[in-house]
Amino acid sequence: MYYVLWATNLVRNNAEGVITRVLVLAVTNFIYFYITAM
Structure with a gap:
């Protein structure tokens, strides 16, 4: 049982x-794409 x-x-x-x-990973990818798209 244990x-x-x-x-x-x-x-x-x-x-x-x-x-x-x-x-x-999703958050870091989103931030990365957001920064590169600016």
Whole structure:
């Protein structure tokens, strides 16, 4: 049971990390294109 909780927690943390990474990439790309378009 403990291993299942640990595995699900690990997967959830990885998913959150991927989502935040994608969001940061999208924001930085948007800022970069906005600056170059000015």
